Amino acid sequence: MKFHTTGLLTAITWVGYTSAQHFKRLGACPKLGCVFPPDQVDFFPGQYFDIRLEVHAPVNGSEAFNGGVPDQQFSFCIQKGDGACEDVSTFFNMTSEPELETWSFSYYEDLFAQDADEPTLVNVASKAYRALSLDIPGHYTAKLSYYNGSETVAHWLVRESPKEAKAKNVLLFIGDGMTQAMITAARLLAHKSINGRYQSLMQMDQMEALGHQMTHSIDSFITDSANSATALYTGKKSSVNALNVFADSSANSLDDPKVESVAELFRRRTGGPIGMVSTAFIADATPAALCSHTRDRDQYPSIVYEYLFGASALNGSFTWPTGCEGPDVIFGGGAEQFIAGPGSPNGTDFYKVFQEKGYNVVYNNTELQATGNDEKTLGIFSISNMAKWLDRQVYPENLLNQANSPTGDGTDAVDQPGLKDLTLKAIDILQARADKQGTGWFMMSEAASIDKMMHVLDYDRALGELLELDDTIRATIAHLKKIGQDENTLIVVTADHGHGFDVFGGADTKYLAAQTSDRKKRAAVGVYQNSGLSGYTVEKDSSPLNNTVVIGAQGPNFPVTWDPRYAYAAGFAANPDHREGYAVNKSGPRLPAVEVETDILDNVVNPSDQPDGEYHAPTSVCPDADSFAGFVVNGTLSVDQPQGVHSLTDVSVFASGPGSEAFRGVYNSIDIFFKIADALGLAADASDCDSD
Ligand SMILES: *[C@@H]1O[C@H](CO)[C@@H](O)[C@H](O)[C@H]1NC(C)=O
Ligand SMILES: *[C@@H]1O[C@H](CO)[C@@H](O)[C@H](O)[C@H]1NC(C)=O
Ligand SMILES: *[C@@H]1O[C@H](CO)[C@@H](O)[C@H](O)[C@H]1NC(C)=O
Ligand SMILES: *[C@@H]1O[C@H](CO)[C@@H](O)[C@H](O)[C@H]1NC(C)=O
Ligand SMILES: *[C@@H]1O[C@H](CO)[C@@H](O)[C@H](O)[C@H]1NC(C)=O
Ligand SMILES: *[C@@H]1O[C@H](CO)[C@@H](O)[C@H](O)[C@H]1NC(C)=O
Ligand SMILES: *[C@@H]1O[C@H](CO)[C@@H](O)[C@H](O)[C@H]1NC(C)=O
Ligand SMILES: *[C@@H]1O[C@H](CO)[C@@H](O)[C@H](O)[C@H]1NC(C)=O
Ligand SMILES: *[C@@H]1O[C@H](CO)[C@@H](O)[C@H](O)[C@H]1NC(C)=O
Numbered sequence: 001m002k003f004h005t006t007g008l009l010t011a012i013t014w015v016g017y018t019s020a021q022h023f024k025r026l027g028a029c030p031k032l033g034c035v036f037p038p039d040q041v042d043f044f045p046g047q048y049f050d051i052r053l054e055v056h057a058p059v060n061g062s063e064a065f066n067g068g069v070p071d072q073q074f075s076f077c078i079q080k081g082d083g084a085c086e087d088v089s090t091f092f093n094m095t096s097e098p099e100l101e102t103w104s105f106s107y108y109e110d111l112f113a114q115d116a117d118e119p120t121l122v123n124v125a126s127k128a129y130r131a132l133s134l135d136i137p138g139h140y141t142a143k144l145s146y147y148n149g150s151e152t153v154a155h156w157l158v159r160e161s162p163k164e165a166k167a168k169n170v171l172l173f174i175g176d177g178m179t180q181a182m183i184t185a186a187r188l189l190a191h192k193s194i195n196g197r198y199q200s201l202m203q204m205d206q207m208e209a210l211g212h213q214m215t216h217s218i219d220s221f222i223t224d225s226a227n228s229a230t231a232l233y234t235g236k237k238s239s240v241n242a243l244n245v246f247a248d249s250s251a252n253s254l255d256d257p258k259v260e261s262v263a264e265l266f267r268r269r270t271g272g273p274i275g276m277v278s279t280a281f282i283a284d285a286t287p288a289a290l291c292s293h294t295r296d297r298d299q300y301p302s303i304v305y306e307y308l309f310g311a312s313a314l315n316g317s318f319t320w321p322t323g324c325e326g327p328d329v330i331f332g333g334g335a336e337q338f339i340a341g342p343g344s345p346n347g348t349d350f351y352k353v354f355q356e357k358g359y360n361v362v363y364n365n366t367e368l369q370a371t372g373n374d375e376k377t378l379g380i381f382s383i384s385n386m387a388k389w390l391d392r393q394v395y396p397e398n399l400l401n402q403a404n405s406p407t408g409d410g411t412d413a414v415d416q417p418g419l420k421d422l423t424l425k426a427i428d429i430l431q432a433r434a435d436k437q438g439t440g441w442f443m444m445s446e447a448a449s450i451d452k453m454m455h456v457l458d459y460d461r462a463l464g465e466l467l468e469l470d471d472t473i474r475a476t477i478a479h480l481k482k483i484g485q486d487e488n489t490l491i492v493v494t495a496d497h498g499h500g501f502d503v504f505g506g507a508d509t510k511y512l513a514a515q516t517s518d519r520k521k522r523a524a525v526g527v528y529q530n531s532g533l534s535g536y537t538v539e540k541d542s543s544p545l546n547n548t549v550v551i552g553a554q555g556p557n558f559p560v561t562w563d564p565r566y567a568y569a570a571g572f573a574a575n576p577d578h579r580e581g582y583a584v585n586k587s588g589p590r591l592p593a594v595e596v597e598t599d600i601l602d603n604v605v606n607p608s609d610q611p612d613g614e615y616h617a618p619t620s621v622c623p624d625a626d627s628f629a630g631f632v633v634n635g636t637l638s639v640d641q642p643q644g645v646h647s648l649t650d651v652s653v654f655a656s657g658p659g660s661e662a663f664r665g666v667y668n669s670i671d672i673f674f675k676i677a678d679a680l681g682l683a684a685d686a687s688d689c690d691s692d
Pocket of ligand 5 (some may be wrong): 363366415
C-alpha cells in the first residue's frame with residue numbers, strides 16, 4: 001500500500017525534537033505543560049490517584065522558551081462528558097489550593113549532548129493535588145492552560161465495572177521475564193515426546209483461558225519490572241523504575257503522583273487478607289509494586305517500611321489514605337532489609353518491628369511448615385535473592401559458603417523453601433484468616449529468577465525456575481480442590497516482560513569441547529534436521545532396546561538429566577559479549593561478561609565462564625565432571641551492559657477458575673488490573689459516589 005507522506009510530515013513537524021528519542025525531557029509529556037495522570041489513562045471506579053501539573057521553561061537547548069521563566073499562572077479544569085470544564089478545586093470541592101512548587105532539572109537531549117556533557121536546563125512551576133478519586137464511570141477531560149493559550153489536554157476514562165464479584169479469591173502468578181518461547185523450551189526439557197507427540201503437558205498448557213498482553217511502558221518501548229508490575233497491579237502504564245506513581249521531574253522520588261494498587265483497593269473495599277510471595281529479595285520491584293509508591297525502585301528501606309506503615313508514614317511523602325496495612329503473608333528473600341543495619345528502615349531490627357505488629361516470623365522451610373495458619377506471617381529465607389531451583393535440587397553444594405542466613409548470623413541458608421512450599425503455605429494462612437473474617441483473599445506469587453537467570457544468560461537455571469513455577473501452579477490447583485476453594489479462586493498466570501530467548505537447535509557438547517577454534521566449535525550446533533530430539537527426558541544410557549520413561553529425582557514434570565551430551569542450543573540477540581558452550585554451569589549461576597579497565601564502561605567476555613576445557617562425560621565415579629567449553633559470541637548491546645536485557649515481545653496470560661474467560665484474547669498489560677478488579681467486584685458502591 002502507498003504511504004501518504006504528506007500526512008505523516010504534517011503530523012511530525014509539531015512534535016518536539018526530543019519526543020520518542022533515547023532521552024526525553026519528561027516521559028509522557030511532549031509539550032511544555034504536563035498533566036499526570038496523562039492523556040489516555042483509565043481508572044477503576046473509586047480508585048485513588050494524585051494529580052501533578054508541571055509547566056516547563058527550558059533555559060537552553062532546542063526547546064528554550066520564555067527566557068527560562070515558567071508560567072506560574074497556569075490553570076487546570078476538569079469536565080465530565082460534555083459538561084462545563086470546572087476548576088479542579090471546584091470539581092473536587094477542595095477547601096484549599098495546594099502551594100505552588102518550583103524546581104529545576106536537567107537532561108541530555110541526545111548522545112552527542114551526553115558525550116559533550118551539555119545538559120539542557122529546565123525550570124519548572126508545579127502543583128500537586130493529592131488522594132482524589134472518580135467514582136462515576138464515563139469520559140472525563142482534564143485541561144491545563146498555560147503560556148497565554150497553550151493547552152495540554154488529558155482524556156481520562158473511568159471504566160464501567162460489574163458490582164458483583166465472580167471470584168472470591170485471586171491468585172496472580174508472575175513468571176518474571178517469562179516468554180512463550182521459554183515455556184516451549186521448558187516443555188521440551190521436562191516432558192517426553194514420542195514421534196512428535198508429547199506424553200504429558202505443562203500445567204500452563206492446560207489452563208482454561210489463554211490470552212496475551214503487551215508489556216511496553218508509557219514512554220519507552222521496553223519496560224522494567226517496576227513499571228510493568230505497576231501496569232499489572234494499577235491499570236496504569238508508567239516509566240522505568242517507577243512503582244505505582246507517574247514519574248514527575250522533581251528530585252524527590254516520594255512526591256510523584258501516586259495511584260492505588262489492586263492489593264490496596266482489595267484491602268480497602270473488602271478488608272480481606274493479602275499475600276506477597278516472591279523468590280526475589282522482598283523489596284524487589286514485582287512484590288514492591290503491590291504496596292509501595294516511589295519513583296525509585298531502589299529505595300528498599302522505604303519500600304519495606306511502606307508494607308507496614310503505608311505511604312503517608314514515609315518521611316518526605318504526602319497524604320495517601322489507602323495502603324496494604326501489613327500484608328497477611330510476606331514470603332521471600334532480602335533479609336538485608338530486616339537485619340538491623342544500613343539496608344533496614346532507619347537502621348532498626350525490622351524483624352522486631354514486624355513482631356511488634358503481631359507478625360509471626362519464620363526463617364527456614366522447617367519453621368515454615370511447622371508454623372500455624374492463624375497469624376500474619378513474615379518468612380524471610382535468605383539474604384538477597386533466594387536459591388535457584390537447580391541449585392537447591394540438583395547442585396545443593398552451591399548453597400554452601402554463601403553466608404546468607406536470613407538471621408544475619410553468617411551461616412548458610414541451606415533450608416530454603418521453594419516457590420511451591422511458599423505458595424501452598426501462603427494459601428493456608430490466607431484461607432484461615434479469610435474464613436475468620438468472612439472474606440476472600442488476594443495473593444501474588446512470583447517466580448522471580450526466571451528473569452534474574454535470563455539476565456545472566458543462564459538458561460538452565462531460568463528454565464528450572466520456570467518448571468518450578470509450573471509445578472507450583474499444578475500443586476496449587478490440586479490444593480485448592482482439596483480445601484474446597486477451586487470454584488472460588490481465579491488463577492491468573494502471566495509475565496511482566498520478555499527476554500531475547502528461543503531454541504534454534506541442538507549442540508553436541510562433546511564435539512564442541514574437542515574443537516580448538518571458535519569457528520569450528522560452532523559446527524557443534526545442529527539446525528533443522530540435525531537439531532535432534534530432547535536428551536533431557538531420556539536416561540543417559542538408554543539403549544534402543546529399552547526406552548523406559550525414567551522419572552528424575554525431582555519428580556515428574558522435570559528433566560531426568562540436566563547435562564545430556566546433546567543439549568539444546570538457545571540464545572538470541574540482546575546480549576553482552578560472552579562465551580557460549582550450551583552446557584549447564586554446575587558451580588552456580590553464570591557471569592557472562594566482566595568489566596575491563598578502559599576509558600569507557602566496557603564489558604567483555606568473562607574468560608572463566610564456559611571456558612575451554614576437556615569434555616568429561618559424567619560417570620558414576622565422577623558424577624559432576626565439568627563438561628564445558630565455549631566460543632566467543634560478540635554482543636549486540638552497548639558495551640556498558642554486562643547482562644542481557646528485556647525485550648519487546650507480548651507475553652502469554654493463562655487463567656483458570658471463575659472469571660477466567662475475561663482473559664482470552666489480545667490486550668494491554670493494564671487490562672490485567674481491570675479484569676482482576678472486575679472479577680473481585682471491587683467497584684465503588686453507589687453510596688460512595690461523590691465525585692461530581
Ligand atoms: C545550559 O545551561 C547550563 C547552565 O548554564 C549549562 O551547564 C549547559 O551546558 C547548557 N546546556 C546547553 C545545551 O547549552
Ligand atoms: C502572556 O501575556 C502577558 C500579558 O499579555 C504578557 O505579559 C506575557 O509576556 C505573555 N507570556 C507569554 C509566555 O507569552
Ligand atoms: C524512619 O522513621 C520515620 C518515622 O519515625 C519514617 O517517617 C521514615 O520514613 C523512616 N525511614 C525509613 C527509610 O523507613
Ligand atoms: C525527615 O526528613 C527531614 C528533612 O529531610 C530530616 O531532617 C529528618 O531527619 C527526617 N526524619 C527521619 C525520621 O528520617
Ligand atoms: C530454622 O530456624 C530456626 C530458628 O532460627 C533454627 O533454630 C533452626 O535450626 C533452623 N533449621 C534449619 C534446618 O536450618
Ligand atoms: C531399562 O532401563 C532402566 C533404567 O536404566 C532399568 O531400570 C531397567 O532395568 C531396564 N530394563 C531392561 C529390560 O533392561
Ligand atoms: C568481540 O568480543 C571480544 C571479547 O569480549 C572483544 O575483545 C572484541 O572487541 C569484540 N568485538 C567487537 C566488534 O565488539
Ligand atoms: C560457572 O559460572 C561461574 C560464574 O560465571 C564461572 O566463574 C565458572 O567458571 C562457570 N563454570 C564453568 C565451568 O563455566
Ligand atoms: C462537590 O459538592 C457538590 C455539591 O455539594 C456535590 O454534588 C459533589 O458530589 C461534590 N463533589 C465531590 C468530588 O465531592
